[in-house]
Amino acid sequence: MNNKNQFQDWDLVIKGHTSFFDIKFKDIWNYRDLLFLFVKRDFVSFYKQTVLGPLWFFIQPIFTMIVFTFVFGTLAGISADGLPHQLFYLTGITSWNYFSDCLTKTSTVFRDNANIFGKVYFPRLIMPLSIVVSNLVRFAVQLLLLFFMMLYYYYFPVIGASFKITSGLFLFPLLIFLMAMLGLGMGLIITAVTTKYRDLTFLVTFGVQLLMYTTSVIYPLSYAKEKGYGYWVGLNPMTGIIEAFRYAFLGKGEFTFGSLSYSAIVTFVILFFGIIIFNKTEKNFVDTI
Numbered sequence: 001m002n003n004k005n006q007f008q009d010w011d012l013v014i015k016g017h018t019s020f021f022d023i024k025f026k027d028i029w030n031y032r033d034l035l036f037l038f039v040k041r042d043f044v045s046f047y048k049q050t051v052l053g054p055l056w057f058f059i060q061p062i063f064t065m066i067v068f069t070f071v072f073g074t075l076a077g078i079s080a081d082g083l084p085h086q087l088f089y090l091t092g093i094t095s096w097n098y099f100s101d102c103l104t105k106t107s108t109v110f111r112d113n114a115n116i117f118g119k120v121y122f123p124r125l126i127m128p129l130s131i132v133v134s135n136l137v138r139f140a141v142q143l144l145l146l147f148f149m150m151l152y153y154y155y156f157p158v159i160g161a162s163f164k165i166t167s168g169l170f171l172f173p174l175l176i177f178l179m180a181m182l183g184l185g186m187g188l189i190i191t192a193v194t195t196k197y198r199d200l201t202f203l204v205t206f207g208v209q210l211l212m213y214t215t216s217v218i219y220p221l222s223y224a225k226e227k228g229y230g231y232w233v234g235l236n237p238m239t240g241i242i243e244a245f246r247y248a249f250l251g252k253g254e255f256t257f258g259s260l261s262y263s264a265i266v267t268f269v270i271l272f273f274g275i276i277i278f279n280k281t282e283k284n285f286v287d288t289i
Contacts, residue, residue, distance in 0.1 A: 027123040034122055038130035043137060057141035061097065065089045072218050081220040081252045084153050084161045088246070090146050092217035095245045098139040099179045099238060100208050105131045106187025107204050110195050110281070117282070124282040125275070128188060132180045139176070146249070168248035168255060174264075175245050182237060182267040188274030192281040215239045216246075221254040234259065237266040 028035075065086055072078045073085040080088040106128045110117070113127055153163065194200045215238045216224065224230040233239055240255075240263035247255035 028125055028129070031122050031126055035126050035130050035133065038127060039134040042130060042134040057138050058145055061090060061093050061142050061145060064093050068093070068218055078219050079223050080161070081222060081246075082161060083163055083250055083252050084158045087146075087149055087153060087163060087250060088220075088252075089218070090149055091246045091249055092215075092242055094139070094142045094146055095175070095179060095242050096212055096215065096217050096238070097142060098135055098176075099183045099241075100212070101135045101138065102132050102180055102183025103187045103190075104204055104208055105135070106184055107190035107194065108201065109187070109191045111191070111198075111201065125278070128184055128191075128278075131187075132184050136176075136180075150249070163249075164251040166248055166251045168244060171244060171260070172248055175241055175248070178241050178264055178267050179238075181271045182241075182263075185267065185271035185274035188278040189270070192274075192277045195281055211236070211238075216242050216253075220252075225254075234262075237263040237270075239263075 068089040069085045073080060073089070109128050109131070116127075117124065150163070153161075190200065190204060212218075214233060214236045216233060221230055221233060221239060221243055224233040240259035243253040244255045244260050247253035
């Protein structure tokens with residue numbers, strides 16, 4: 001036997017037993033082209049059979065904003081922190097929608113892609129990462145809607161309400177990253193758990209809706225503090241992110257670096273455990289799903 005054959009450099013080494021701390025980030029980078037193919041697939045498959053197509057990016061937040069303005073602003077009379085109600089709710093809706101989309105769609109990764117996972121090898125984290133990236137398109141469109149609304153209220157201001165863009169806008173990339181990673185981390189944990197307990201899948205959408213009411217999407221954090229439950233609302237890591245987002249674009253909100261740091265720490269802890277649990281589950285999920 002030729003001794004050279006004993007020492008060949010292989011492009012891919014398949015090992016039967018690896019630690020669940022072995023994330024293989026290098027493989028994820030090598031498969032980045034596949035990630036963008038999944039992003040394109042998610043975008044095209046979701047909207048190609050709809051009549052209005054990408055217009056739903058605008059329609060959904062507009063209708064939600066109108067309902068929130070009527071129910072919570074007009075009927076309930078909840079303060080908008082000195083902002084036009086439409087702008088107040090739209091900033092919360094825009095940031096929350098991106099987080100919730102990342103969470104809910106990631107939470108069904110194993111179930112929705114069982115056939116692909118069982119046939120071909122690729123880094124499994126590519127799939128949830130593609131969801132996070134593809135949702136950025138929707139987020140960007142809704143952000144454009146927010147800019148149009150800000151422009152409208154700049155030229156046609158509401159009496160007794162005002163807003164201004166602040167230097168907090170420099171934190172915008174960080175806020176997007178935190179929203180994405182928090183949704184990704186929570187989604188990874190849920191999708192791993194639902195491989196054994198499928199009933200939890202039905203609770204995800206309902207649970208996300210309930211979770212929204214524990215953030216400052218429909219009421220300012222200052223209002224929650226006046227009512228005595230501001231501390232509990234502040235425990236939700238999305239509260240600090242939404243308050244910072246609202247402060248950056250509108251100049252109002254209970255933004256502090258302490259609250260944002262808390263949100264960042266909780267996000268990275270959840271993301272860390274999410275990746276570890278996901279990485280451990282994907283090794284044998286085909287036998288249980």
